[in-house]
Amino acid sequence: MTGVSTRVPWLTTLFVALAASLSASPAVSDALVYRRAAVEAGEVWRVFTAQWVHGSASMAFADLAVVALCGGFLERRHRGLALGAAVGGLLAVALAVHGTQAQVTHFDGSSGVAAALFVAAALWIALRSGSGRLRVLSILAVVGIFAKAALEQWAGWQLTGVGLPEGARVLPAAHLAGGVAGACGVAWIARGRGRERTRCASDPSPRIAAGAA
Protein backbone atom coordinates (compact mmCIF):
# COMPACT_ATOMS: atom_id res chain seq x y z
CA MET A 1 0.00 0.00 0.00
CA THR A 2 1.18 3.50 -0.78
CA GLY A 3 0.25 7.07 0.09
CA VAL A 4 0.47 6.89 3.92
CA SER A 5 0.76 10.37 5.35
CA THR A 6 2.19 11.18 8.77
CA ARG A 7 -0.54 13.76 9.49
CA VAL A 8 -2.61 13.40 12.63
CA PRO A 9 -6.11 12.03 11.90
CA TRP A 10 -7.72 14.91 13.76
CA LEU A 11 -11.20 14.43 12.29
CA THR A 12 -11.30 10.90 13.67
CA THR A 13 -9.79 12.02 16.97
CA LEU A 14 -12.38 14.77 17.25
CA PHE A 15 -15.26 12.39 16.49
CA VAL A 16 -14.11 9.80 19.02
CA ALA A 17 -13.36 12.37 21.76
CA LEU A 18 -16.69 14.13 21.26
CA ALA A 19 -18.70 10.89 21.16
CA ALA A 20 -16.94 9.55 24.27
CA SER A 21 -17.54 12.73 26.27
CA LEU A 22 -21.19 13.03 25.18
CA SER A 23 -21.82 9.39 26.04
CA ALA A 24 -20.32 9.88 29.50
CA SER A 25 -23.12 12.23 30.60
CA PRO A 26 -26.56 10.59 30.95
CA ALA A 27 -28.30 13.98 30.92
CA VAL A 28 -26.62 15.02 27.68
CA SER A 29 -27.23 11.58 26.15
CA ASP A 30 -30.89 11.87 27.03
CA ALA A 31 -31.14 15.15 25.15
CA LEU A 32 -29.39 13.75 22.06
CA VAL A 33 -30.67 10.20 21.75
CA TYR A 34 -33.18 9.28 19.00
CA ARG A 35 -36.78 9.19 20.15
CA ARG A 36 -39.32 8.88 17.39
CA ALA A 37 -41.98 10.87 19.24
CA ALA A 38 -39.53 13.72 19.95
CA VAL A 39 -38.29 13.78 16.33
CA GLU A 40 -41.85 13.90 15.06
CA ALA A 41 -42.51 16.73 17.51
CA GLY A 42 -39.74 18.77 15.86
CA GLU A 43 -36.48 17.73 17.57
CA VAL A 44 -34.99 16.66 14.22
CA TRP A 45 -31.37 16.87 15.38
CA ARG A 46 -31.84 13.70 17.41
CA VAL A 47 -31.74 11.63 14.18
CA PHE A 48 -28.07 12.63 13.78
CA THR A 49 -26.95 13.26 17.36
CA ALA A 50 -28.15 9.79 18.43
CA GLN A 51 -25.15 8.38 16.61
CA TRP A 52 -22.78 10.25 18.93
CA VAL A 53 -24.13 8.83 22.18
CA HIS A 54 -24.09 5.32 23.63
CA GLY A 55 -26.27 3.55 26.17
CA SER A 56 -23.42 1.65 27.82
CA ALA A 57 -19.68 2.01 28.31
CA SER A 58 -18.74 -1.26 26.62
CA MET A 59 -20.93 -0.46 23.61
CA ALA A 60 -19.23 2.96 23.35
CA PHE A 61 -15.82 1.30 23.61
CA ALA A 62 -16.53 -1.24 20.82
CA ASP A 63 -18.12 1.30 18.46
CA LEU A 64 -15.51 3.99 18.99
CA ALA A 65 -12.60 1.53 18.79
CA VAL A 66 -13.71 0.58 15.27
CA VAL A 67 -14.23 4.26 14.36
CA ALA A 68 -10.77 5.15 15.71
CA LEU A 69 -8.94 2.30 13.96
CA CYS A 70 -10.71 2.43 10.59
CA GLY A 71 -11.19 6.23 10.57
CA GLY A 72 -7.56 6.81 11.57
CA PHE A 73 -6.31 4.39 8.91
CA LEU A 74 -8.41 5.97 6.20
CA GLU A 75 -7.84 9.59 7.19
CA ARG A 76 -4.07 9.21 7.01
CA ARG A 77 -4.44 8.00 3.41
CA HIS A 78 -7.41 9.93 2.09
CA ARG A 79 -9.03 12.51 4.36
CA GLY A 80 -11.81 13.22 1.88
CA LEU A 81 -12.80 9.57 1.76
CA ALA A 82 -12.77 9.30 5.56
CA LEU A 83 -14.94 12.40 5.87
CA GLY A 84 -17.24 11.29 3.06
CA ALA A 85 -17.70 7.80 4.52
CA ALA A 86 -18.41 9.16 8.02
CA VAL A 87 -20.87 11.83 6.86
CA GLY A 88 -22.45 9.41 4.38
CA GLY A 89 -22.79 6.84 7.16
CA LEU A 90 -24.44 9.39 9.48
CA LEU A 91 -26.96 10.38 6.80
CA ALA A 92 -27.66 6.82 5.66
CA VAL A 93 -28.26 5.58 9.21
CA ALA A 94 -30.48 8.58 9.97
CA LEU A 95 -32.57 7.82 6.90
CA ALA A 96 -32.70 4.10 7.65
CA VAL A 97 -33.71 4.54 11.30
CA HIS A 98 -36.37 7.19 10.82
CA GLY A 99 -37.51 6.36 7.31
CA THR A 100 -37.58 2.59 7.11
CA GLN A 101 -37.53 1.15 10.64
CA ALA A 102 -40.94 2.04 12.05
CA GLN A 103 -40.48 -0.34 15.00
CA VAL A 104 -37.63 1.77 16.36
CA THR A 105 -38.76 4.25 18.99
CA HIS A 106 -35.34 4.75 20.58
CA PHE A 107 -31.90 4.52 19.00
CA ASP A 108 -28.33 5.35 19.90
CA GLY A 109 -24.79 4.30 18.97
CA SER A 110 -22.26 5.01 16.25
CA SER A 111 -22.04 1.52 14.76
CA GLY A 112 -23.43 2.83 11.46
CA VAL A 113 -20.52 5.26 11.12
CA ALA A 114 -18.16 2.50 12.28
CA ALA A 115 -19.55 0.15 9.60
CA ALA A 116 -19.15 2.87 6.94
CA LEU A 117 -15.50 3.46 7.89
CA PHE A 118 -14.81 -0.28 8.17
CA VAL A 119 -16.17 -1.01 4.69
CA ALA A 120 -14.44 2.05 3.21
CA ALA A 121 -11.09 1.10 4.80
CA ALA A 122 -11.36 -2.54 3.70
CA LEU A 123 -12.28 -1.60 0.13
CA TRP A 124 -9.48 0.97 0.09
CA ILE A 125 -7.04 -1.82 1.01
CA ALA A 126 -8.57 -4.05 -1.65
CA LEU A 127 -8.04 -1.35 -4.29
CA ARG A 128 -4.62 -0.14 -3.26
CA SER A 129 -2.78 -3.06 -1.73
CA GLY A 130 0.03 -4.69 -3.69
CA SER A 131 -0.62 -8.02 -1.98
CA GLY A 132 -3.16 -10.28 -3.64
CA ARG A 133 -3.83 -12.15 -0.38
CA LEU A 134 -4.54 -8.93 1.50
CA ARG A 135 -6.91 -7.84 -1.26
CA VAL A 136 -8.83 -11.12 -0.94
CA LEU A 137 -8.87 -10.78 2.85
CA SER A 138 -10.27 -7.26 2.57
CA ILE A 139 -13.03 -8.33 0.21
CA LEU A 140 -13.89 -11.23 2.51
CA ALA A 141 -14.08 -8.83 5.47
CA VAL A 142 -16.53 -6.62 3.55
CA VAL A 143 -18.60 -9.65 2.52
CA GLY A 144 -18.53 -10.82 6.14
CA ILE A 145 -19.82 -7.57 7.59
CA PHE A 146 -22.66 -7.37 5.06
CA ALA A 147 -23.53 -11.06 5.44
CA LYS A 148 -23.75 -10.75 9.21
CA ALA A 149 -25.99 -7.69 9.03
CA ALA A 150 -28.15 -9.31 6.33
CA LEU A 151 -28.59 -12.49 8.37
CA GLU A 152 -29.65 -10.44 11.37
CA GLN A 153 -31.97 -8.26 9.33
CA TRP A 154 -33.75 -10.84 7.18
CA ALA A 155 -33.15 -14.25 8.72
CA GLY A 156 -33.83 -13.00 12.24
CA TRP A 157 -30.47 -14.15 13.66
CA GLN A 158 -29.49 -12.39 16.83
CA LEU A 159 -25.71 -12.08 16.93
CA THR A 160 -25.61 -9.71 19.84
CA GLY A 161 -23.62 -6.54 19.98
CA VAL A 162 -21.03 -5.86 22.65
CA GLY A 163 -22.48 -4.67 25.99
CA LEU A 164 -25.95 -3.68 24.83
CA PRO A 165 -27.97 -1.55 27.25
CA GLU A 166 -30.73 -3.39 29.11
CA GLY A 167 -33.75 -4.14 26.92
CA ALA A 168 -32.03 -2.97 23.72
CA ARG A 169 -31.60 -4.91 20.50
CA VAL A 170 -29.10 -4.46 17.70
CA LEU A 171 -30.41 -2.66 14.62
CA PRO A 172 -28.71 -4.43 11.70
CA ALA A 173 -30.29 -1.97 9.24
CA ALA A 174 -27.94 0.69 10.67
CA HIS A 175 -24.92 -1.50 9.86
CA LEU A 176 -26.22 -2.20 6.35
CA ALA A 177 -26.91 1.49 5.69
CA GLY A 178 -23.50 2.50 7.05
CA GLY A 179 -21.73 -0.21 5.05
CA VAL A 180 -23.45 0.84 1.83
CA ALA A 181 -22.46 4.48 2.49
CA GLY A 182 -18.82 3.45 2.98
CA ALA A 183 -18.85 1.36 -0.22
CA CYS A 184 -20.42 4.25 -2.16
CA GLY A 185 -17.67 6.58 -0.90
CA VAL A 186 -14.92 4.29 -2.18
CA ALA A 187 -16.77 3.71 -5.47
CA TRP A 188 -17.00 7.49 -5.92
CA ILE A 189 -13.26 7.96 -5.34
CA ALA A 190 -12.36 4.99 -7.57
CA ARG A 191 -14.63 6.32 -10.33
CA GLY A 192 -12.95 9.75 -10.13
CA ARG A 193 -9.49 8.20 -10.34
CA GLY A 194 -10.56 5.99 -13.23
CA ARG A 195 -11.78 9.02 -15.18
CA GLU A 196 -8.57 10.89 -14.40
CA ARG A 197 -6.49 7.96 -15.63
CA THR A 198 -8.55 7.70 -18.84
CA ARG A 199 -8.21 11.44 -19.44
CA CYS A 200 -4.42 11.30 -18.88
CA ALA A 201 -4.07 8.38 -21.27
CA SER A 202 -6.08 9.96 -24.10
CA ASP A 203 -5.06 13.59 -23.66
CA PRO A 204 -1.68 14.08 -21.95
CA SER A 205 -1.41 17.38 -20.15
CA PRO A 206 1.08 19.99 -21.41
CA ARG A 207 3.25 19.37 -18.34
CA ILE A 208 3.55 15.66 -19.07
CA ALA A 209 4.11 16.45 -22.74
CA ALA A 210 6.81 18.98 -21.84
CA GLY A 211 8.43 16.50 -19.50
CA ALA A 212 8.48 13.91 -22.22
CA ALA A 213 10.09 16.35 -24.62
Add this chain to the structure above:
Amino acid sequence: MRRPTVSIPLVVCVFAALACCSCGSIAVRKTSNVLDYLYPEGTAAIPARDVSLTLPLRVGVAFAPGGTSSRSGGSGWIDATAMGGEITEAQKLELLERIAEAFGDRDYIASVDPIPSLYLSSGGSFENLDQLAQAMGLNVVVLLSYDQAQFNETSNWSLTYWTVVGAYVVKGENNQTQTFVDAAVYDIPSRALLFRTAGSDVRGGRSTPIESAEAVRSESAKSFENAIDDLIRNLDDGLKAFGEEAKTGRVRGQGTPAIEVKAAPGYSGVAKFENGRYSGAIGVVELCLLGVLLGGAALVRRRG
Protein backbone atom coordinates in the same frame (compact mmCIF):
# COMPACT_ATOMS: atom_id res chain seq x y z
CA MET B 1 -70.50 -87.18 52.33
CA ARG B 2 -72.24 -84.86 50.05
CA ARG B 3 -70.17 -81.87 48.82
CA PRO B 4 -71.90 -78.47 49.07
CA THR B 5 -72.83 -77.17 45.64
CA VAL B 6 -72.34 -73.55 44.65
CA SER B 7 -74.56 -72.19 42.00
CA ILE B 8 -72.58 -70.54 39.19
CA PRO B 9 -75.17 -67.80 38.62
CA LEU B 10 -74.88 -66.91 42.29
CA VAL B 11 -71.10 -66.50 42.06
CA VAL B 12 -71.52 -64.31 38.98
CA CYS B 13 -74.10 -62.19 40.76
CA VAL B 14 -71.87 -61.74 43.83
CA PHE B 15 -68.88 -60.66 41.71
CA ALA B 16 -71.02 -58.34 39.66
CA ALA B 17 -72.39 -56.76 42.82
CA LEU B 18 -68.87 -56.34 44.22
CA ALA B 19 -67.66 -54.82 40.97
CA CYS B 20 -70.57 -52.38 40.90
CA CYS B 21 -69.91 -51.34 44.47
CA SER B 22 -66.24 -50.81 43.65
CA CYS B 23 -66.77 -48.75 40.48
CA GLY B 24 -67.60 -45.07 40.43
CA SER B 25 -66.45 -41.65 39.33
CA ILE B 26 -66.32 -38.26 40.96
CA ALA B 27 -65.95 -34.90 39.23
CA VAL B 28 -64.92 -31.77 41.12
CA ARG B 29 -65.01 -28.34 39.50
CA LYS B 30 -63.79 -24.95 40.77
CA THR B 31 -64.36 -21.75 38.85
CA SER B 32 -64.16 -18.02 39.25
CA ASN B 33 -65.13 -15.56 36.56
CA VAL B 34 -63.81 -12.04 36.06
CA LEU B 35 -66.88 -11.02 34.05
CA ASP B 36 -69.17 -11.85 36.97
CA TYR B 37 -67.05 -9.53 39.11
CA LEU B 38 -66.75 -6.63 36.67
CA TYR B 39 -70.13 -6.85 35.00
CA PRO B 40 -72.58 -8.38 37.51
CA GLU B 41 -76.12 -9.06 36.34
CA GLY B 42 -78.16 -5.92 35.86
CA THR B 43 -75.15 -3.65 35.32
CA ALA B 44 -75.46 -1.20 32.48
CA ALA B 45 -72.81 -1.41 29.75
CA ILE B 46 -69.51 0.20 30.77
CA PRO B 47 -67.85 1.54 27.60
CA ALA B 48 -64.04 1.78 27.63
CA ARG B 49 -62.49 5.23 27.25
CA ASP B 50 -59.16 6.13 25.64
CA VAL B 51 -56.18 4.98 27.68
CA SER B 52 -53.43 7.18 29.02
CA LEU B 53 -50.69 5.13 30.69
CA THR B 54 -48.01 6.83 32.72
CA LEU B 55 -44.86 4.77 33.12
CA PRO B 56 -43.62 3.25 35.36
CA LEU B 57 -46.86 1.42 36.15
CA ARG B 58 -48.20 0.36 39.53
CA VAL B 59 -49.91 -2.96 38.98
CA GLY B 60 -52.27 -4.92 41.21
CA VAL B 61 -52.86 -8.61 40.69
CA ALA B 62 -55.83 -10.48 42.14
CA PHE B 63 -58.09 -13.46 41.69
CA ALA B 64 -61.61 -12.50 40.69
CA PRO B 65 -63.75 -13.00 43.81
CA GLY B 66 -66.83 -15.17 44.09
CA GLY B 67 -65.37 -18.50 43.10
CA THR B 68 -67.61 -21.56 43.17
CA SER B 69 -66.91 -25.25 43.60
CA SER B 70 -69.12 -28.21 42.77
CA ARG B 71 -68.94 -31.99 43.01
CA SER B 72 -70.82 -34.68 41.18
CA GLY B 73 -70.84 -38.47 41.10
CA GLY B 74 -69.80 -40.88 43.80
CA SER B 75 -67.78 -43.92 44.60
CA GLY B 76 -68.23 -46.73 47.07
CA TRP B 77 -64.75 -46.28 48.52
CA ILE B 78 -64.22 -42.52 48.49
CA ASP B 79 -65.98 -39.80 50.41
CA ALA B 80 -66.72 -37.28 47.65
CA THR B 81 -67.14 -34.41 50.10
CA ALA B 82 -63.48 -34.82 51.15
CA MET B 83 -62.30 -34.11 47.62
CA GLY B 84 -61.53 -30.77 46.02
CA GLY B 85 -63.00 -27.76 47.76
CA GLU B 86 -62.45 -24.09 47.05
CA ILE B 87 -58.88 -22.81 46.56
CA THR B 88 -57.72 -21.29 49.83
CA GLU B 89 -56.70 -17.67 50.35
CA ALA B 90 -53.18 -18.78 51.31
CA GLN B 91 -52.85 -20.72 48.04
CA LYS B 92 -54.14 -17.75 46.08
CA LEU B 93 -51.65 -15.36 47.69
CA GLU B 94 -48.79 -17.76 47.02
CA LEU B 95 -49.74 -17.92 43.33
CA LEU B 96 -50.13 -14.13 43.14
CA GLU B 97 -46.68 -13.73 44.73
CA ARG B 98 -45.26 -15.88 41.92
CA ILE B 99 -46.65 -13.48 39.32
CA ALA B 100 -45.50 -10.43 41.27
CA GLU B 101 -41.99 -11.86 41.51
CA ALA B 102 -41.85 -12.60 37.78
CA PHE B 103 -42.80 -9.08 36.72
CA GLY B 104 -41.60 -6.92 39.58
CA ASP B 105 -38.13 -6.34 38.14
CA ARG B 106 -39.32 -4.74 34.89
CA ASP B 107 -38.03 -1.24 34.46
CA TYR B 108 -41.41 0.07 33.35
CA ILE B 109 -43.23 -1.51 36.30
CA ALA B 110 -42.83 0.38 39.56
CA SER B 111 -44.47 -2.36 41.63
CA VAL B 112 -46.68 -5.42 41.41
CA ASP B 113 -48.95 -5.80 44.46
CA PRO B 114 -50.81 -9.05 45.14
CA ILE B 115 -54.31 -8.14 46.31
CA PRO B 116 -56.02 -10.56 48.73
CA SER B 117 -59.55 -11.59 47.67
CA LEU B 118 -60.85 -10.08 50.91
CA TYR B 119 -60.25 -6.65 49.40
CA LEU B 120 -62.54 -7.43 46.47
CA SER B 121 -66.27 -7.66 46.92
CA SER B 122 -68.21 -10.11 44.80
CA GLY B 123 -69.81 -8.23 41.88
CA GLY B 124 -67.97 -5.09 43.02
CA SER B 125 -67.25 -4.02 39.42
CA PHE B 126 -65.07 -1.01 38.59
CA GLU B 127 -66.29 0.97 41.62
CA ASN B 128 -64.52 -1.60 43.80
CA LEU B 129 -61.40 -1.31 41.60
CA ASP B 130 -61.53 2.50 41.86
CA GLN B 131 -61.43 2.22 45.66
CA LEU B 132 -58.47 -0.15 45.45
CA ALA B 133 -56.68 2.08 42.95
CA GLN B 134 -56.99 5.01 45.32
CA ALA B 135 -56.02 3.04 48.39
CA MET B 136 -53.04 1.29 46.80
CA GLY B 137 -52.07 3.80 44.11
CA LEU B 138 -52.67 1.37 41.25
CA ASN B 139 -52.92 2.21 37.53
CA VAL B 140 -53.49 -1.24 36.16
CA VAL B 141 -54.99 -4.44 37.55
CA VAL B 142 -54.49 -8.03 36.44
CA LEU B 143 -57.61 -10.06 37.25
CA LEU B 144 -57.30 -13.82 37.24
CA SER B 145 -60.17 -16.22 36.50
CA TYR B 146 -59.78 -19.96 36.76
CA ASP B 147 -61.53 -23.17 35.87
CA GLN B 148 -60.22 -26.38 37.35
CA ALA B 149 -61.87 -29.74 36.71
CA GLN B 150 -60.76 -32.90 38.50
CA PHE B 151 -61.96 -36.36 37.69
CA ASN B 152 -61.57 -39.46 39.81
CA GLU B 153 -62.40 -42.80 38.26
CA THR B 154 -62.16 -46.19 39.86
CA SER B 155 -60.50 -48.83 37.69
CA ASN B 156 -61.06 -52.62 37.54
CA TRP B 157 -58.29 -53.06 40.10
CA SER B 158 -60.85 -51.89 42.65
CA LEU B 159 -61.98 -55.52 43.06
CA THR B 160 -58.86 -55.98 45.17
CA TYR B 161 -60.17 -53.34 47.60
CA TRP B 162 -62.43 -56.04 49.09
CA THR B 163 -59.37 -57.69 50.51
CA VAL B 164 -59.01 -54.53 52.66
CA VAL B 165 -55.24 -54.67 52.21
CA GLY B 166 -55.83 -53.87 48.54
CA ALA B 167 -57.49 -50.57 49.48
CA TYR B 168 -54.23 -49.53 51.10
CA VAL B 169 -51.75 -50.76 48.53
CA VAL B 170 -53.41 -50.99 45.10
CA LYS B 171 -53.45 -47.73 43.16
CA GLY B 172 -56.75 -48.35 41.43
CA GLU B 173 -57.96 -44.76 41.35
CA ASN B 174 -57.26 -42.72 38.20
CA ASN B 175 -57.13 -39.00 38.90
CA GLN B 176 -57.02 -36.34 36.22
CA THR B 177 -56.75 -32.60 36.73
CA GLN B 178 -57.28 -29.92 34.09
CA THR B 179 -56.61 -26.31 35.03
CA PHE B 180 -57.12 -23.17 33.01
CA VAL B 181 -56.15 -19.73 34.34
CA ASP B 182 -57.01 -16.56 32.45
CA ALA B 183 -55.50 -13.13 33.11
CA ALA B 184 -57.30 -9.99 31.99
CA VAL B 185 -55.28 -6.79 32.28
CA TYR B 186 -57.41 -3.68 32.81
CA ASP B 187 -56.52 0.00 32.88
CA ILE B 188 -58.61 1.07 35.88
CA PRO B 189 -59.31 4.75 35.04
CA SER B 190 -60.44 4.08 31.46
CA ARG B 191 -62.13 0.69 32.13
CA ALA B 192 -60.31 -0.63 29.07
CA LEU B 193 -59.15 -4.21 28.69
CA LEU B 194 -55.51 -3.78 27.66
CA PHE B 195 -54.85 -7.41 26.82
CA ARG B 196 -55.61 -10.89 28.04
CA THR B 197 -53.74 -14.15 28.09
CA ALA B 198 -54.06 -17.60 29.65
CA GLY B 199 -52.14 -20.53 31.08
CA SER B 200 -53.17 -24.15 31.41
CA ASP B 201 -52.07 -27.48 32.81
CA VAL B 202 -53.26 -31.06 32.44
CA ARG B 203 -51.96 -33.78 34.68
CA GLY B 204 -52.95 -37.28 35.73
CA GLY B 205 -51.98 -39.81 38.36
CA ARG B 206 -53.05 -42.93 40.22
CA SER B 207 -53.71 -43.42 43.89
CA THR B 208 -55.17 -45.85 46.39
CA PRO B 209 -58.72 -45.08 47.53
CA ILE B 210 -57.44 -44.32 51.01
CA GLU B 211 -55.08 -41.59 49.82
CA SER B 212 -57.31 -40.43 46.99
CA ALA B 213 -58.70 -37.28 48.61
CA GLU B 214 -55.22 -36.10 49.60
CA ALA B 215 -53.82 -36.94 46.14
CA VAL B 216 -56.57 -34.97 44.45
CA ARG B 217 -55.96 -31.94 46.68
CA SER B 218 -52.21 -32.14 46.07
CA GLU B 219 -52.72 -32.49 42.29
CA SER B 220 -55.02 -29.49 42.39
CA ALA B 221 -52.35 -27.32 44.02
CA LYS B 222 -49.60 -28.55 41.67
CA SER B 223 -51.79 -28.02 38.64
CA PHE B 224 -52.54 -24.43 39.71
CA GLU B 225 -48.81 -23.79 40.14
CA ASN B 226 -48.03 -25.16 36.67
CA ALA B 227 -50.88 -23.25 35.07
CA ILE B 228 -49.63 -20.05 36.73
CA ASP B 229 -46.08 -20.72 35.45
CA ASP B 230 -47.53 -21.18 31.96
CA LEU B 231 -49.53 -17.99 32.43
CA ILE B 232 -46.38 -16.07 33.45
CA ARG B 233 -44.67 -17.11 30.21
CA ASN B 234 -47.71 -16.12 28.17
CA LEU B 235 -48.12 -12.86 30.11
CA ASP B 236 -44.55 -12.01 29.21
CA ASP B 237 -45.31 -12.51 25.51
CA GLY B 238 -48.62 -10.67 25.90
CA LEU B 239 -46.88 -7.73 27.53
CA LYS B 240 -44.36 -7.52 24.68
CA ALA B 241 -47.11 -7.70 22.08
CA PHE B 242 -49.12 -5.05 23.96
CA GLY B 243 -46.08 -2.74 24.10
CA GLU B 244 -45.64 -3.08 20.35
CA GLU B 245 -49.36 -2.53 19.76
CA ALA B 246 -49.25 0.57 21.95
CA LYS B 247 -46.76 2.13 19.51
CA THR B 248 -49.52 2.14 16.89
CA GLY B 249 -51.68 4.30 19.15
CA ARG B 250 -54.43 1.69 19.67
CA VAL B 251 -54.91 -0.74 22.54
CA ARG B 252 -55.64 -3.82 20.43
CA GLY B 253 -55.78 -2.60 16.86
CA GLN B 254 -58.47 -0.94 14.78
CA GLY B 255 -61.73 -0.17 16.59
CA THR B 256 -60.31 -0.39 20.12
CA PRO B 257 -59.64 2.60 22.41
CA ALA B 258 -56.70 4.90 21.63
CA ILE B 259 -53.68 4.67 23.91
CA GLU B 260 -51.07 7.21 24.87
CA VAL B 261 -47.98 6.11 26.77
CA LYS B 262 -46.33 8.87 28.80
CA ALA B 263 -43.33 8.91 31.06
CA ALA B 264 -43.50 10.10 34.64
CA PRO B 265 -41.06 12.96 35.39
CA GLY B 266 -37.53 11.58 35.51
CA TYR B 267 -38.45 8.31 33.81
CA SER B 268 -37.04 7.44 30.37
CA GLY B 269 -38.00 3.82 29.78
CA VAL B 270 -40.98 4.21 27.43
CA ALA B 271 -38.99 2.68 24.55
CA LYS B 272 -38.26 -0.37 26.66
CA PHE B 273 -41.97 -0.84 27.36
CA GLU B 274 -42.77 -0.51 23.67
CA ASN B 275 -39.93 -2.89 22.75
CA GLY B 276 -38.62 -0.20 20.46
CA ARG B 277 -35.19 0.30 21.96
CA TYR B 278 -32.47 -0.41 19.44
CA SER B 279 -28.78 0.30 19.48
CA GLY B 280 -26.18 0.59 16.84
CA ALA B 281 -23.72 -1.73 18.53
CA ILE B 282 -20.70 -3.27 16.89
CA GLY B 283 -20.61 -6.96 17.72
CA VAL B 284 -17.96 -9.57 18.27
CA VAL B 285 -18.15 -10.66 14.61
CA GLU B 286 -17.22 -7.20 13.34
CA LEU B 287 -14.40 -6.89 15.87
CA CYS B 288 -13.04 -10.29 14.79
CA LEU B 289 -13.20 -9.31 11.10
CA LEU B 290 -11.35 -6.09 11.87
CA GLY B 291 -8.75 -8.00 13.87
CA VAL B 292 -8.15 -10.43 11.01
CA LEU B 293 -7.86 -7.57 8.52
CA LEU B 294 -5.43 -5.62 10.70
CA GLY B 295 -3.41 -8.77 11.34
CA GLY B 296 -3.22 -9.48 7.62
CA ALA B 297 -2.17 -5.91 6.82
CA ALA B 298 0.54 -6.00 9.50
CA LEU B 299 1.85 -9.32 8.16
CA VAL B 300 2.02 -8.02 4.59
CA ARG B 301 3.82 -4.86 5.74
CA ARG B 302 6.38 -6.87 7.74
CA ARG B 303 7.11 -9.16 4.78
CA GLY B 304 7.13 -6.52 2.11
